[in-house]
Amino acid sequence: MRSDPCLPERASDLLQFPRRPAKEHCMNGHAFTLAGTDLIALASGALYWPAQDVLCVSDLHLGKAARRGRLGQATLPPYETRDTLARLGAVLGHTAPRTVICLGDSFDDPEAARELSDPDAETLRALQNGRRWIWIEGNHDPGPLGPAGEHMPNLAIGALRFTHNATPQGSGEISGHYHPKATVRSKGRAMSRPAFLIDATRVILPAFGTYTGGLRCSDPVLARLMSPDAIAVLTGARALCLPMGRA
Amino acid sequence: MTELAPPFSTFFTARGWTLHPHQRDMLARADAAALLLVAPTGGGKTLAGFLPTLVELGPDPAPGLHTLYISPLKALAADIRRNLRRPAQEMGLNIRIEDRTGDTSYTQKRRQRADPPHILLTTPESLALLTSYEDAPRIFAGLQRVVIDEAHALAESKRGDQLMLALSRLETLCPGLRRVGLSATVEDPPALARFLAPHPAPCEILLADPGPDPDIAMLDVDAAPPWAGGGAAHAIPAVLDAVRAHKTTLIFHNTRAQAEIFFHNLWLANDDALPIGIHHGSLDRAQRERVEAAMQEGTLRAVVCTGSLDLGLDWGNVDLVIQIGAPKNVKRLVQRIGRANHRYNAPSKARLVPANRFEVIECRAALEAVRARDLDGAPRGPGPLDVLCQHILIRACSGPFDADALYSEVARAGPYADLSRATFDDCLAFCATGGYALRAYDKWRRLMQRPDGLWQLRDPRSAALIRMNIGTIQDADLVKVRLRRNRGGKPLGEVEEAFAASLSPGDTFLIGGQIVRYEGLREMVVEVSPDAARKPRLAVFGGTKFATSSQLSQRILTMLQQDSWPDLPGYSQDWLRLQREMSRLPEPGRLLIESFPHDGREHACVYGFAGRNAQQTLGLLLTKRMEDLGLDPLGFVATDYATLIWGLEPLTDATPLLDIASLRDGLDHWLMGNAVMKRSFRGAATIAGLITRNMPGNRKNGRQATMSSDILYDTLVKYDPDHLLLRITRDEAMRGLVDFARIEEMAERVAGRIDLLRLDRISPFAAPLLLEVGKVPIKGAAEERLLGKETTRLLAEAGLDAL
Structure with a gap:
């Protein structure tokens, strides 16, 4: 038996047992169903698909500090790639997925992908080791890039479609791009966190990269994409969910 | 004694004017390389500063820049232009006088660069920008004098550090440049002179006659003030009476929020509809200008204001200053008093209105300090390194530079006279590469060293970005407020972004004296509509909170030692006596801590008298230590004189808690995660x-996802804790909002003499603290708990909780 039932060594272990209803799933995340598929929005900002053992993250923006420097601005502290990969490593450690899908804007630009420092590239190779790794194209990193893995504009598995940028007519669509964040106000305090946006037809993932800002989920673009009964799932210590329209 | 020659003498005689002695002295000492004039408000300082220039230029001066005038306010520069041009014209002087600020048009600015006027009136930021141009040597060629107005105010902020660095640059460009500083009354003129001096040369000091003693007293108010709070609503009738009895009254407040609330209450009671306006830094500029114009026309009987009127225009018809709330700082009080009766050698009239019971004591102490001419002030720290970094980038914009030469130039500026070469090199490294422990992107360095050893921008195009971001005023976190209309309603002012983010539709707050309802945020503008509510739901929207100065705190402690207090009102005397009977009065060389149960909770009250900010920081540090010791603190509240902590376990031994080494440790480790530190870092x-x-081309708009500086801060703390910017952040924590220096000062003063009194119930001094607003719940799991509760509630309300 595992010592802590909330932290399975391998999430796929769960599949060896009769599956419990998704809502009672005890992984630190919010379980929900999209296009008949059970998914978990993890508090870390990654999306997990237990049945297929797929982990999905979006908008890593690796190499952002270097890109800013190239543009002649002050270089940001050059630790974000290391930090993003370390957090991704922690999620992979918990979930141990067979497949990882990066939903685009994985690199801040194509040059950032080429210029990945040796230790960072080594860390990335270690994360990729033994699993299928898919890079979906984003607006920051169009076309095939240097690092190993499969590169594709988008990907369909079963009823789900993985793409960088949500489309108005999409269904069963899993995307990123907007870096959504939600704000909760209470007693004169405003607490903002990156958040998943979820409705009956799509999920928009929060940005996973360390150096990423956020777009308020009250923004008209997001309000148009999502249905009025959409929910927001806050990332952080716990995956808390609230009606998107109220965030 | 220097006498004026025509046309100046004829001009003065014709008007029956005579020069004040210090104005003559300034003329006599016009050749001094550096000179500081300290004169009381209304002493004709500005004329004293300009007279030597007018005399030197004479009726028909040769073209070229002769005198640069620097003021902290754009409005003041424009005002001086008008006030100087008229007499110059009337004397038949053919002198070109122009101002150059952020408001000056692009064409005018270009013309000024090509063909500078004789006298250029500007601000520290506009001067820094001018020095960043490649043709700076040509623009400033021939410059003879620099006049720094309101030097005492500039010296209190980073704008002064930036200005001194720019002046060092000008010294190099224009050898023989003379500088003159004009200052209101300050506690330590030699310190201000060191700030202004072109080191290692000194700056001479000219002290004007301080003038007669002011007529200053407490305002007679029938009602006793409340036990806590800062509204002073009890004094409204008395204030209205005073306004009625005078021509024009300035009613000063310490915070914008208090000014708003007072103004609102004043109008509710203003049955005669006396024309009374409001003026503070968060109001829209047009609105402020309307109030200023009405003041100048003499159509207003009173203005409710804040520090925004500490400087600037001379309003001769102000005959009364009322200070609401304890002045916190004697020097600022004296400068404010000077705003009444702007006539040389006439006493100013001022009245103080304590807003609560403790402030009665503080006001009494302040009155005695004013009479004893005992001014206070914290010594200036060394020049901040973030400003130096910006200066290095500005220098790089103007062309390649030699690091040795720039270092000697920087060290000539007063604030940087003690700068070590190693620290300078750290700043240069930060500008060049970011100065990170991990040298990952050195090829994308911002500055590079050429083969000949000179430093230059790697990409010359980056100069535009640097120029666009010149300045040290931190107003980035303000958002505009305007009335909701079809096509953008009337702008009302600004609120802090954090305040705006905490608003929910329907919340009401006060701005510009009216109650408004929050409707929404559009393109980073807070949209509001008028609301008929009598009481706003939220009132605080930021602005500075001053801490009571060390000297004033000491005076209060000394006063508490008296056997009786005949100068205080009866209710205050009773209160102090009761405290002495039931507990003890705090003493200057000791630290009093009371521990008592109250209302089912344990309480500890620490009378540190270290000022609001330091007492707040002390609260954060002590509760963290108490948490570690298992005392289960639940929250605390801080005022200028004490911190009250409540929790589940009684405090029985205070000595380990107040060990200064552990407090310092807490600052270094635990407090680094605090929001105030992140704000300093930003x-x-x-x-x-x-x-x-x-950024060139676009102002930040709401659509663009911008990364929060908190992320950069967290990353640096985690991966590069010794980075220059974190060193700067820690240095700043010693002053300002964290004010750890005052905690150190308290520890030194107390030297382990801690009196922990165990009482069986709450003491007379501690009781008012329970009524204070701004209680801080202990964080940690608190935010998560709050989030959890609120999201559950929202889900349930929306019927989504079954999902």
Whole structure:
């Protein structure tokens, strides 16, 4: 038996047992169903698909500090790639997925992908080791890039479609791009966190990269994409969910 | 004694004017390389500063820049232009006088660069920008004098440090340049002179006659003030009476929020509809200008205001200053008093209105300090390094530079006279590569060293970005407020972004004296509509909170030692006596801590008298230590004189808690995660050029996802804890909002003499603290708990909780 039932060594272990209803799933995340598929929005900002053992993250923006420097601005502290990969490593450690899908804007630009420092590239190779790794194209990193893995504009598995940028007519669509964040106000305090946006037809993932800002989920673009009964799932210590329209 | 020659003498005689002695002295000492004039408000300082220039230029001067005038306010520069042009014309002087600020048009600015006027009136930021141009040597060629107005005010902020660095640059460009500083009354003129001096040369000091003693007293108010709070609503009838009995009254407040509330209450009671306006830094500029114009026309009977009127225009018809709330700082009080009766050698009239019971004592102590001419002030720290980083980038914009030469030039500026070469090199490294422990992107360095050893921008195009972000004023976190209309309603003012983010539709707050309802945020503008409510739901929207100065705190402690207090009102005397009977009165060389149960909770009250900010920091540090010791603190509240902590376990031994080494340790480790530290970091990172507020082409708009500086801060703390910007952030924590220096000072003063009194119930001094607003719940799991509760509630309300 595992010592802590909330932290399975391998999430796929769960599949060896009769599956419990998704809502009672005890992984630190919010379980929900999209296009008949059970998914978990993890508090870390990654999306997990237990049945297929797929982990999905979006908008890593690796190499952002270097890109800013190239543009002649002050270089940001050059630790974000290391930090993003370390957090991704922690999620992979918990979930141990067979497949990882990066939903685009994985690199801040194509040059950032080429210029990945040796230790960072080594860390990335270690994360990729033994699993299928898919890079979906984003607006920051169009076309095939240097690092190993499969590169594709988008990907369909079963009823789900993985793409960088949500489309108005999409269904069963899993995307990123907007870096959504939600704000909760209470007693004169405003607490903002990156958040998943979820409705009956799509999920928009929060940005996973360390150096990423956020777009308020009250923004008209997001309000148009999502249905009025959409929910927001806050990332952080716990995956808390609230009606998107109220965030 | 220097006498004026025609046309000046004829001009003065014709008007029956005579020069004040210090104005003559300034003429006599016009050749001094550096001179500081300290004169009381209304002493004709500005004329004293300009007279030597007018005399030197004479009726028909040769073209070229002769005198640069620097003021902290754009409005003051424009005002001086008008006030100087008229007499110059009337004397038949053919002198070109122009101002150059952020408001000056692009064409005018270009013309000024090509063909500078004789006298240029500007601000520290506009001067820094001018020095960043490649043709700076040509623009400033022939410059003879620099006049720094309101030097005492500039010296209190980073704008002064930036200005001194720019003046060092000008010294190099214009050898023989003379500088004159004009200052209101300050506690330590030699310190201000060191700030202004072109080191290692000194700056001479000219002290004007301080004038007669002011007529200053407490305002007679029938009602006793409340036990806590700062509204002073009890004094409204008495204030209205005073306004009625005078021509024009300035009613000063310590915070914008208090000014708003007072103004609102004043109008509710203003049955005669006396024309009374409001003026503070968060109001829209047009609105402020309307109030200023009405003041000048003499159509207003009173203005409710804040520090925004501490400086600037001379309003001769102000005959009364009322200070609401304890003045916190004697020097500022004296400068404010000077705003009444702007006539030389006439006593100013001022009245103090304590807003609560403790402030009665503080006001009494302040009155005695004013009479004893005992001014206070914290010594200036060394020049901040974020400003130096910006200066290095500005220097790089103007062309290649030699690091040795720039170092000697910088060390000539007063604030940087003690700067070590190693620290300078750290700043240069930060500008060049970011100065990170991990040298990952050195090829994308911002500055590079050429084969000949000179430093230059790697990409010359980056100069535009640097120029756009010149300045040290931190207003980045303000958002505009305007009335909701079809096509953009009337702008009302600004609120802090954090305040705006905490608003929910329907919340009401006060701005510009009216109650408004929050409707929504559109393109980073807070849209509001008028609301008929009598009481706003929220009142605080930021602005500075001053801490009571060390000297004034000491005076209060000394006063508490008296056997009786005949100068205080009866209710105050009773209160002090009761405290002495039931507990003890705090003493200057000791630290009093009371521990008592109250209302089912344990309480500890620490009378540190270290000022609001330091007592707040002390609260954060002590509760963290108490948490570690298992005392289960639940929250605390801080005022200028004490911190009250409540929790589940009684405090029985205070000595280990107040060990200064552990407190320092707490500052270094635990407090680094605090929001106040992140705020200091954001300021430093913006000034040093790591974060750019303005980008060419586009102003930040709401659609663009911008990364929060908190992320950069967390990353540096985690991976590069010794980085220059974190060193700067820690240095700033010693002053300002964290004010750890005052905690150190308290520890030194107390030297372990701690009196922990165990009482069986709450003491007379501690009781008012329970009524204070701004209680801080202990964080940690608190935010998560709050989030959890609120999201559950929202889900349930929306019927989504079954999902």
